[in-house]
Amino acid sequence: MKSRGLAVKDPKSALEPFEFERRELRDNDVAIEIAYAGICHSDIHQAREEWGPSLYPMVPGHEIVGSVTGLGRAVTKFKVGDLIGVGVFIDSCRTCPSCLKGLQQYCENGNTGTYNGYERDGKTIAFGGYSNNFLIDADFAVHVPKNLDLTGVAPLMCAGITLYSPLKHWKAGKGTKVGIIGLGGLGHMGVKFAKALGADVTVFSHSPNKESDAIAMGADKFVVTKDISALKPLSRTFDLILNTVSAELDISAYLNLLRLDGTLVVIGLPGKPYSVGAGVLLGARRSMAGSQVGGIPEIQEMLDFCGTHNITSDVEVINADYANTAYERTIASDVKYRFVIDARTF
Amino acid sequence: MKSRGLAVKDPKSALEPFEFERRELRDNDVAIEIAYAGICHSDIHQAREEWGPSLYPMVPGHEIVGSVTGLGRAVTKFKVGDLIGVGVFIDSCRTCPSCLKGLQQYCENGNTGTYNGYERDGKTIAFGGYSNNFLIDADFAVHVPKNLDLTGVAPLMCAGITLYSPLKHWKAGKGTKVGIIGLGGLGHMGVKFAKALGADVTVFSHSPNKESDAIAMGADKFVVTKDISALKPLSRTFDLILNTVSAELDISAYLNLLRLDGTLVVIGLPGKPYSVGAGVLLGARRSMAGSQVGGIPEIQEMLDFCGTHNITSDVEVINADYANTAYERTIASDVKYRFVIDARTF
Numbered sequence: 203m204k205s206r207g208l209a210v211k212d213p214k215s216a217l218e219p220f221e222f223e224r225r226e227l228r229d230n231d232v233a234i235e236i237a238y239a240g241i242c243h244s245d246i247h248q249a250r251e252e253w254g255p256s257l258y259p260m261v262p263g264h265e266i267v268g269s270v271t272g273l274g275r276a277v278t279k280f281k282v283g284d285l286i287g288v289g290v291f292i293d294s295c296r297t298c299p300s301c302l303k304g305l306q307q308y309c310e311n312g313n314t315g316t317y318n319g320y321e322r323d324g325k326t327i328a329f330g331g332y333s334n335n336f337l338i339d340a341d342f343a344v345h346v347p348k349n350l351d352l353t354g355v356a357p358l359m360c361a362g363i364t365l366y367s368p369l370k371h372w373k374a375g376k377g378t379k380v381g382i383i384g385l386g387g388l389g390h391m392g393v394k395f396a397k398a399l400g401a402d403v404t405v406f407s408h409s410p411n412k413e414s415d416a417i418a419m420g421a422d423k424f425v426v427t428k429d430i431s432a433l434k435p436l437s438r439t440f441d442l443i444l445n446t447v448s449a450e451l452d453i454s455a456y457l458n459l460l461r462l463d464g465t466l467v468v469i470g471l472p473g474k475p476y477s478v479g480a481g482v483l484l485g486a487r488r489s490m491a492g493s494q495v496g497g498i499p500e501i502q503e504m505l506d507f508c509g510t511h512n513i514t515s516d517v518e519v520i521n522a523d524y525a526n527t528a529y530e531r532t533i534a535s536d537v538k539y540r541f542v543i544d545a546r547t548f
Numbered sequence: 549m550k551s552r553g554l555a556v557k558d559p560k561s562a563l564e565p566f567e568f569e570r571r572e573l574r575d576n577d578v579a580i581e582i583a584y585a586g587i588c589h590s591d592i593h594q595a596r597e598e599w600g601p602s603l604y605p606m607v608p609g610h611e612i613v614g615s616v617t618g619l620g621r622a623v624t625k626f627k628v629g630d631l632i633g634v635g636v637f638i639d640s641c642r643t644c645p646s647c648l649k650g651l652q653q654y655c656e657n658g659n660t661g662t663y664n665g666y667e668r669d670g671k672t673i674a675f676g677g678y679s680n681n682f683l684i685d686a687d688f689a690v691h692v693p694k695n696l697d698l699t700g701v702a703p704l705m706c707a708g709i710t711l712y713s714p715l716k717h718w719k720a721g722k723g724t725k726v727g728i729i730g731l732g733g734l735g736h737m738g739v740k741f742a743k744a745l746g747a748d749v750t751v752f753s754h755s756p757n758k759e760s761d762a763i764a765m766g767a768d769k770f771v772v773t774k775d776i777s778a779l780k781p782l783s784r785t786f787d788l789i790l791n792t793v794s795a796e797l798d799i800s801a802y803l804n805l806l807r808l809d810g811t812l813v814v815i816g817l818p819g820k821p822y823s824v825g826a827g828v829l830l831g832a833r834r835s836m837a838g839s840q841v842g843g844i845p846e847i848q849e850m851l852d853f854c855g856t857h858n859i860t861s862d863v864e865v866i867n868a869d870y871a872n873t874a875y876e877r878t879i880a881s882d883v884k885y886r887f888v889i890d891a892r893t894f
Contacts, residue, residue, distance in 0.1 A: 299808065300808055300832075305808065308808050308831070308832050308833060310784060371833070438656060454821070462645065462646055462649075462651065462654050465835070468826045468829060468830070469830070470826065471826050471827060471830070472826055475800070475823040475824055475825045475826070476823070476824045476825075476826065477821040477822070477823060477824075478821055478822045478823075478824050478836070479821045479822075480814045480816065480817050480818060480821070480822065480838055481817060481838075482838070483814060483836070483837055483838025484814070484815070484817070484838035484839065484840045485654070485838070485840075486646075486654050487654060487717070487837065487838060487839055487840075488837065488838060489811070489835045489836065489837040490824070490829070490835065490836050490837075491829055491833065491834065491835040491836075492826055492827075492828070492829025492830035492831070492833060492834060493830065493833055494830045494831075494833075
């Protein structure tokens with residue numbers, strides 16, 4: 203399938219227009235006309251080879267929403283015209299214990315990334331979502347509720363599920379107190395989901411000027427963390443804290459905010475390891491855990507939840523020719539709260 | 549009550565014979581004739597002021613077993629002659645959420661240590677178990693099953709419950725695979741409990757010569773960790789790993805051994821923080837948690853479990869005048885597997 207989009211050709215080059223060929227439609231594939239593709243900070247890390255060797259040319263993009271334009275002959279899950287979403291992986295081994303539980307994000311044999319690698323045949327390059335179209339096995343795509351503003355849907359496929367999954371797994375809900383560290387592309391989704399789940403939500407942020415946004419999104423409390431001593435009075439008051447910040451921070455100071463049996467979940471990948479004092483864990487049987495995105499069944503569950511609660515990401519819609527500027531602004535955290543590229547402009 | 553035992557007078561002095569006065573028997577107190585007092589590595593840390601300021605003169609000892617010799621007039625829980633055990637705390641606030649759950653080890657107002665501090669009146673020095681007798685509020689003492697070899701019971705009160713509690717909390721049992729890092733005073737109790745609970749047990753140890761002991765205690769597998777690469781083939785195979793080692797180790801290499809949703813529990817207090825890579829947590833939704841001893845109800849549950857399964861600590865029984873040598877041997881890990889002082893020799 204002929205495609206056009208944006209690609210980087212090496213770690214030092216900018217995104218530029220790129221025409222390429224996707225594979226032919228297979229029996230269980232759906233063909234997608236992309237409407238919007240989100241820009242995730244991890245796109246930039248991979249485009250610039252900051253996370254180990256990358257595969258070039260690279261078409262980034264793993265927050266994809268669009269509509270179905272074609273079906274392989276075995277597909278029954280979708281029909282032409284359906285709204286459809288694609289996230290950070292497009293396949294997995296399908297046989298390991300994680301995959302059998304629908305937790306393909308933890309595939310023991312490694313799932314297949316949406317870009318920056320090969321498909322499971324080991325030779326077809328997986329090109330991502332900064333493109334006018336896409337092809338995916340129907341088992342790895344999800345239905346998008348019709349009532350949502352489509353511009354804010356693409357980021358749900360990565361930023362959204364990355365927050366939704368740990369909130370559900372660690373049982374955020376009525377009567378629980380949840381903290382979200384960082385109000386960016388990830389954090390703002392955490393606030394919306396935690397609130398919709400019924401939790402009491404506190405945002406921890408370095409930026410005092412984000413308070414009004416946080417409250418508007420549903421936060422009950424906003425704590426400015428420029429001075430880390432602001433945390434002390436909150437000792438032993440949280441059930442669950444999600445750290446969306448990849449910059450180095452004093453993680454023990456946040457662990458200390460957890461109640462008995464509370465959990466702090468890290469969802470970013472900072473360059474340095476965390477420094478974790480044993481004492482703060484022992485003091486209240488606290489846990490520090492990690493979580494990444496969600497499996498296909500949970501992504502569908504999240505989208506249905508979004509449909510019910512009318513939740514989307516706050517986005518700035520841009521044209522393809524703005525993508526390089528958007529990269530710089532994403533690095534500078536100068537975006538409210540996620541860029542999505544209008545796919546008609548590729 | 550007149551008492552004699554061993555005390556240190558300052559951080560640099562050795563244990564020496566000490567005569568002192570315990571408080572009078574209160575209404576809810578039991579008086580105890582001590583039979584055996586265990587030596588815990590934490591006694592040494594506190595005697596030598598390695599964990600912050602200590603209170604001198606200090607009578608260490610928080611692994612106590614003996615028999616009841618006297619009762620306050622309100623006591624119904626014990627009768628004279630009962631076997632009785634005392635652990636690492638002798639009181640707590642009794643009103644915070646943790647205490648109300650019987651989890652006095654996590655008392656939010658701080659529980660009262662068995663020694664090296666004041667009782668809750670803020671003025672009565674708490675003298676520990678290296679002594680011929682003891683006084684304690686009956687609510688904070690437990691019954692010891694009669695069928696157990698009493699020499700190996702004292703260490704259950706600290707080393708024992710420190711392992712039993714996390715094994716129970718994180719559901720070690722039939723069908724689960726448990727790893728115990730370190731085969732010392734703590735670790736050997738972990739092996740016995742995990743096995744009795746029905747788990748498959750692997751010991752990780754630097755000391756190849758401990759293998760036969762580990763197997764005799766019930767371990768299914770013994771992994772020598774001098775070369776950390778020995779861990780690699782075990783990636784993603786454990787549900788629960790307990791780290792009993794306070795020396796620095798590559799904790800991420802052990803976290804990597806956990807299956808999806810597995811937990812590594814730290815129960816020692818190393819001098820340095822752990823260095824924890826986020827990636828290993830994210831890769832399989834792993835957790836790192838902390839746990840300390842257990843509450844009074846769980847200590848009783850553990851002793852009953854020990855009675856049923858005939859579990860005690862492996863000990864070397866010593867006389868009081870050997871205690872300073874025992875300290876040096878404990879530091880050198882030259883003990884199989886816990887020293888207990890025969891209280892008749894004080």
